[in-house]
Amino acid sequence: MNGGVGDPAELGPRPEAEIPPEACECAPENPVEQFLRTDRMPHIWCPGCGIGTTVNSFARALLEAKVDLDRVAVVSGIGCTGRVAGYVRLDSFHTTHGRAIPFATGLKLANPNLLVVVYSGDGDLFAIGGNHIIHAARRNLDIKVICVNNFVYGMTGGQVAPTTPVGATTTTTPYGCFEPAFNLPALMDAAGAVYVARWTSYHVRQLTRAMVDIFRKKGFCFIEVITPCPTLYQRKNRMGEGLDAMKYYKEKSKVRHGAPTSEVALTLDGDIIVGKFVDRERPEYMELMRSQLAAQLGDRYVEVEHLVCS
Ligand SMILES: Cc1ncc(C[n+]2csc(CCOP(=O)(O)OP(=O)(O)O)c2C)c(N)n1
Numbered sequence: 001m002n003g004g005v006g007d008p009a010e011l012g013p014r015p016e017a018e019i020p021p022e023a024c025e026c027a028p029e030n031p032v033e034q035f036l037r038t039d040r041m042p043h044i045w046c047p048g049c050g051i052g053t054t055v056n057s058f059a060r061a062l063l064e065a066k067v068d069l070d071r072v073a074v075v076s077g078i079g080c081t082g083r084v085a086g087y088v089r090l091d092s093f094h095t096t097h098g099r100a101i102p103f104a105t106g107l108k109l110a111n112p113n114l115l116v117v118v119y120s121g122d123g124d125l126f127a128i129g130g131n132h133i134i135h136a137a138r139r140n141l142d143i144k145v146i147c148v149n150n151f152v153y154g155m156t157g158g159q160v161a162p163t164t165p166v167g168a169t170t171t172t173t174p175y176g177c178f179e180p181a182f183n184l185p186a187l188m189d190a191a192g193a194v195y196v197a198r199w200t201s202y203h204v205r206q207l208t209r210a211m212v213d214i215f216r217k218k219g220f221c222f223i224e225v226i227t228p229c230p231t232l233y234q235r236k237n238r239m240g241e242g243l244d245a246m247k248y249y250k251e252k253s254k255v256r257h258g259a260p261t262s263e264v265a266l267t268l269d270g271d272i273i274v275g276k277f278v279d280r281e282r283p284e285y286m287e288l289m290r291s292q293l294a295a296q297l298g299d300r301y302v303e304v305e306h307l308v309c310s
């Protein structure tokens with residue numbers, strides 16, 4: 001071996017000890033990577049899809065809020081967004097369609113120490129799961145809901161959803177949607193959520209901060225994230241690719257913190273009002289339950305935590 005050019009020994013990987021430490025510092029690991037199950041990559045999401053961007057904000061928010069990761073449980077329903085549960089390296093549950101909230105409710109009640117995050121699509125949470133989410137908000141259950149709203153059922157081929165704006169074309173509304181859409185922040189506000197915000201996948205920093213907020217806040221918290229589905233919604237409505245969506249969100253978004261939620265409904269091509277709309281205090285479900293049962297049962301009441309295996 002002479003160590004010359006073309007010598008196979010030189011082409012192989014360098015032994016670790018030979019790599020100068022400064023070289024490692026130049027190439028820091030992506031801080032988000034530790035939150036991903038890289039063995040499950042490549043993911044199923046289409047190029048330009050906004051779901052992955054929200055996961056990036058989610059991972060950064062967990063870091064920023066210094067959350068104890070052993071305490072986090074992520075619950076998703078079914079859909080393209082539902083895949084989040086399978087891709088995050090956290091305790092996570094990919095449940096059935098529309099049932100992420102009841103599953104999360106059970107987790108939280110059985111182990112109140114958990115930080116339970118429901119991460120799912122607008123169809124999953126507000127069509128088949130609509131009943132569950134309004135009651136979780138009414139009860140003020142201490143769960144955090146991140147709803148990725150791409151205005152259609154993505155996974156099943158772009159059908160109309162309860163969030164599809166009037167006039168939008170989807171696979172099942174080829175002549176334009178004529179059903180009025182839910183205004184998600186107004187619905188969550190009316191149902192009793194203590195925190196309600198909306199951002200888009202263009203607003204990565206604001207979204208991260210909102211996630212930090214909800215990780216720290218007690219009670220039912222809701223974030224709507226407007227994201228592009230270039231393959232279905234964007235294409236059917238001639239809205240271009242993922243990058244065009246970012247330009248569109250930048251142009252159309254207006255930040256209005258504290259805006260009355262009745263004024264933030266979305267339309268096909270109108271302004272996208274974003275910001276933190278609701279941030280209030282209300283007794284949380286477990287507190288109400290504890291005080292009621294302790295008042296009625298006295299010493300016979302045993303805290304749920306004492307019954308849970310750690
Ligand atoms: C009981 C039941 N009904 C219908 C379906 C089919 N299905 C799977 S995902 C989905 C819609 C998902 O839409 P959304 O929650 O908006 O998520 P996205 O795919 O857009 O992220 C539907 C109707 C199912 N899996 N189970």
Ligand code: SF4
Nearest residue numbers: 045046049080154229
């Ligand atoms: S179909 Fe739409 S929502 Fe689903 S991964 Fe593709 S772009 Fe994203």
